[in-house]
Amino acid sequence: MNASLHIKGGRIIDPANGIDRIGDLFVRDGIIVDSLPKNEKGERGAEVIDATGKVVSPGLIDIHVHFREPGQSHKETIATGARCAAAGGFTTVVCMPNTSPVADSPATIAWIQERAASTACVNVFCTGAITKGLAGEEMAPIGALAAAGVVALTDDGRCVQNHGVMRRAVEYARHYGLPVMDHCQETTLSADGVMNEGEWSTRLGLPGWPSLAEDLIVARNILLAEETGHPIHCQHISSARSVRLLREARQRGVPITAEACPHHIALTDGELKNFDTNFKMNPPLRTQADIDEIIAGISDGTITILASDHAPHATYEKEVEFDRAPFGILGLETELALFLEILLHQRKALTLPQILGMLTVNPAKFLRLDRGTLSTGAPADITILDPDHAWTVDKNESSSLSRNTPFHGHSLRGRALTTIVGGKVVWDLESGFRS
Amino acid sequence: MTTHQWKHKDLCALADHTPDELITILDTAKAFKGVGERNLKKVPALRGKTLVNFFIEPSTRTRISFELAAMRLSADVINISASASSLEKGETLLDTARNLEALRADLIVIRHQSAGSARFLADRLNASVINAGDGAHEHPTQGLLDAFTIREKLGYIKGVHVAIVGDILFSRVARSNIQLLTKLGAEVTLVGPSTLVPATFACLGVKLVHSIDEVLEEVDVINLLRIQYERQRKEYFPGLGEYTARFGLTKKRAERIKPECLIMHPGPMNRGIEIDSDVADGRGSVILDQVTNGLAVRMAVLYLCSGGAPFAPVTPSATDSLS
Ligand SMILES: [Zn+2]
Numbered sequence: 001m002n003a004s005l006h007i008k009g010g011r012i013i014d015p016a017n018g019i020d021r022i023g024d025l026f027v028r029d030g031i032i033v034d035s036l037p038k039n040e041k042g043e044r045g046a047e048v049i050d051a052t053g054k055v056v057s058p059g060l061i062d063i064h065v066h067f068r069e070p071g072q073s074h075k076e077t078i079a080t081g082a083r084c085a086a087a088g089g090f091t092t093v094v095c096m097p098n099t100s101p102v103a104d105s106p107a108t109i110a111w112i113q114e115r116a117a118s119t120a121c122v123n124v125f126c127t128g129a130i131t132k133g134l135a136g137e138e139m140a141p142i143g144a145l146a147a148a149g150v151v152a153l154t155d156d157g158r159c160v161q162n163h164g165v166m167r168r169a170v171e172y173a174r175h176y177g178l179p180v181m182d183h184c185q186e187t188t189l190s191a192d193g194v195m196n197e198g199e200w201s202t203r204l205g206l207p208g209w210p211s212l213a214e215d216l217i218v219a220r221n222i223l224l225a226e227e228t229g230h231p232i233h234c235q236h237i238s239s240a241r242s243v244r245l246l247r248e249a250r251q252r253g254v255p256i257t258a259e260a261c262p263h264h265i266a267l268t269d270g271e272l273k274n275f276d277t278n279f280k281m282n283p284p285l286r287t288q289a290d291i292d293e294i295i296a297g298i299s300d301g302t303i304t305i306l307a308s309d310h311a312p313h314a315t316y317e318k319e320v321e322f323d324r325a326p327f328g329i330l331g332l333e334t335e336l337a338l339f340l341e342i343l344l345h346q347r348k349a350l351t352l353p354q355i356l357g358m359l360t361v362n363p364a365k366f367l368r369l370d371r372g373t374l375s376t377g378a379p380a381d382i383t384i385l386d387p388d389h390a391w392t393v394d395k396n397e398s399s400s401l402s403r404n405t406p407f408h409g410h411s412l413r414g415r416a417l418t419t420i421v422g423g424k425v426v427w428d429l430e431s432g433f434r435s
Numbered sequence: 436m437t438t439h440q441w442k443h444k445d446l447c448a449l450a451d452h453t454p455d456e457l458i459t460i461l462d463t464a465k466a467f468k469g470v471g472e473r474n475l476k477k478v479p480a481l482r483g484k485t486l487v488n489f490f491i492e493p494s495t496r497t498r499i500s501f502e503l504a505a506m507r508l509s510a511d512v513i514n515i516s517a518s519a520s521s522l523e524k525g526e527t528l529l530d531t532a533r534n535l536e537a538l539r540a541d542l543i544v545i546r547h548q549s550a551g552s553a554r555f556l557a558d559r560l561n562a563s564v565i566n567a568g569d570g571a572h573e574h575p576t577q578g579l580l581d582a583f584t585i586r587e588k589l590g591y592i593k594g595v596h597v598a599i600v601g602d603i604l605f606s607r608v609a610r611s612n613i614q615l616l617t618k619l620g621a622e623v624t625l626v627g628p629s630t631l632v633p634a635t636f637a638c639l640g641v642k643l644v645h646s647i648d649e650v651l652e653e654v655d656v657i658n659l660l661r662i663q664y665e666r667q668r669k670e671y672f673p674g675l676g677e678y679t680a681r682f683g684l685t686k687k688r689a690e691r692i693k694p695e696c697l698i699m700h701p702g703p704m705n706r707g708i709e710i711d712s713d714v715a716d717g718r719g720s721v722i723l724d725q726v727t728n729g730l731a732v733r734m735a736v737l738y739l740c741s742g743g744a745p746f747a748p749v750t751p752s753a754t755d756s757l758s
Pocket residue numbers: 156157158183235236282283
């Protein structure tokens with residue numbers, strides 16, 4: 001394996017540095033460098049990748065994935081989840097703590113980090129739980145989690161219902177400089193809901209999960225972020241009113257951020273008409289009006305981060321009555337294509353550099369990761385992609401251990417071609433995984 | 436009048452079917468009603484076929500109605516309840532379904548507490564699947580028997596004004612009624628507390644009213660749903676007394692309805708709550724006709740879904756030719 005890479009003639013887009021130019025990129029010993037010594041150029045030393053006609057981006061970052069280890073390795077392992085990431089063009093992912101056991105202790109964090117170091121082909125960062133066991137009652141050992149290296153706190157999958165507990169957790173986390181991320185769901189309003197409350201829940205007779213349940217917690221988080229002065233990040237925003245609340249708060253300078261997922265801008269709740277559990281996710285698919293407002297929020301800077309909420313479930317777990325099926329869908333392998341298809345090609349809501357910024361520098365800055373840029377001296381995490389590459393999603397080609405995608409058979413434009421982590425090609429579209 | 440082909444293996448939801456298909460079922464049911472009025476109440480239409488009554492959520496009435504309908508068509512009938520199946524032992528619905536398939540069941544009638552469960556089975560089995568109630572989604576044969584009864588008593592459905600009163604939000608009967616009646620041109624008004632008749636129902640092409648007194652004089656049919664006030668419903672309305680006071684079809688209110696107005700109830704009734712006992716047994720009540728018609732409708736559904744040719748709009752000879 002060559003220690004050096006020479007990526008030739010691509011369109012280099014580095015949103016962190018405002019760069020968009022045709023040129024060459026050099027890598028040596030896992031670091032981005034200005035140039036290579038003469039004797040390492042070309043055939044003699046460096047591996048040469050011809051990127052002519054392609055886009056060279058900082059490695060994509062997804063701050064919201066579920067890799068199911070420890071505890072549910074039949075759905076996904078850190079190794080298989082990392083392969084999904086690489087095949088989707090992602091070089092860095094951030095794992096949610098709703099594993100079994102819950103990632104609420106330094107020992108579990110250490111286990112995950114060890115597992116990631118020995119089995120994952122991309123960078124895996126951990127979040128820690130806000131509360132013990134995600135129970136929403138007692139604070140997790142936040143200081144110890146910070147020392148163990150978590151990059152944020154979240155009870156994702158659950159939402160802390162007790163505002164007093166949440167307030168103190170945010171105040172406490174502030175001391176350790178750990179951002180708090182929240183799955184926004186007020187559970188007395190969402191109750192037994194399994195889909196968006198609206199026309200389709202009315203037609204199908206399925207219990208509704210109103211967007212009000214999200215809006216209320218988004219509003220709570222805005223007030224807590226304002227009160228404490230500490231950043232709170234609202235995960236997977238699904239409703240129009242949440243976007244409007246966030247927009248207003250950010251204009252006032254409240255340290256609140258938000259992310260959007262592909263499925264919430266690609267699909268409406270009408271997709272549930274056949275009770276297909278591959279469309280069952282939390283928060284649920286909503287309406288076209290919600291989609292339009294989320295896209296408006298992505299365009300105007302209200303939502304600054306794009307993420308997948310990659311949530312694998314085994315087929316036998318999903319192949320049950322709709323109300324009994326688990327929430328969640330695969331995401332990493334279709335994420336880039338869906339964002340490009342919808343935001344770039346169909347809606348022309350953003351430019352390619354803007355979209356890549358929301359998948360690289362923005363998440364990196366938010367979680368203070370030393371990544372998401374092609375600056376000289378940065379880790380050589382690089383994604384080569386073709387924003388126009390047309391392909392059809394085939395769930396059977398997934399690297400995941402699960403198959404729960406609602407996008408099987410969808411024709412999309414845009415795909416990663418080569419994924420480089422720490423200066424090493426880990427995957428490319430033509431030859432697959434390198435190890 | 437033309438008779439439309441019935442090309443479906445299953446009956447999961449009335450929302451899936453065209454007005455012509457729904458009329459076909461009603462016409463076929465009319466022919467089958469004659470069978471029940473004869474001395475020998477049996478035809479060989481399903482001889483040699485096996486029907487499984489798969490009732491995960493218990494319902495004696497509906498199960499017996501399907502059972503009798505199948506027997507009148509000469510089918511063999513097996514009843515399976517939740518406790519008799521392996522579902523209680525953790526088996527999935529899909530595994531159970533595969534077992535039913537392995538038993539070579541031709542028709543499966545399913546009652547289940549989860550919306551979409553009938554469709555779930557129908558999509559995975561070669562057998563015909565008939566929905567006998569899936570959660571709050573649909574109860575197609577109840578909708579059909581209600582429409583059949585209206586058509587039988589009033590002679591037509593188009594233009595009839597039907598009030599459905601009660602717990603609409605959780606009612607599969609209401610959803611099936613709404614689908615069928617609006618498709619066949621009836622005017623439907625939903626009546627109940629605003630919590631149980633939420634505004635989203637307007638998307639189904641119905642009117643919403645939150646007081647029964649507003650509609651008493653103008654409707655041709657009042658369909659009263661069973662009102663439940665168990666633990667999960669307590670947050671939806673303040674109590675049974677208040678419900679009866681505002682939405683119950685009391686004797687006094689019944690004096691205000693049109694003389695020809697039909698009073699319907701899918702049963703089992705809470706006498707004195709959604710309906711006064713005297714009203715339930717009085718003039719205009721077709722509650723027992725509904726039960727009788729349920730048999731004819733279910734015979735028609737079983738017959739059509741197992742590949743039987745639809746009957747032409749009924750003439751006495753069409754009925755005779757069944758024997
Ligand atoms: Zn979540």
